[in-house]
Amino acid sequence: MLPRHIGGTLYGIHGEIECKTGGATQTKGQKAHMKLVRNSGGIYLIVRSRAEVRPAVERALGLSDHPG
DSSP, X not given: OEEEEETTEEEEEOEEEEEOOTTXXXXXXXXXXXHHHHHXXXXXXXXXXXXXXXXXXXXXXXXXXXXX
């Protein structure tokens, strides 16, 4: 769960992080799951390293000025 303030109220937003290595790409099933999460109001991120996690979460939550 990721915290998000909406209209002054704190909500928990479902979030998932998919980690990929090398040149790996999403399977059809992973793409479908990503769409399901996002279409349900959740946050679904794809990263390729630990170093990408924090900036990606900050961008998703609007805490970063960098569009990434």
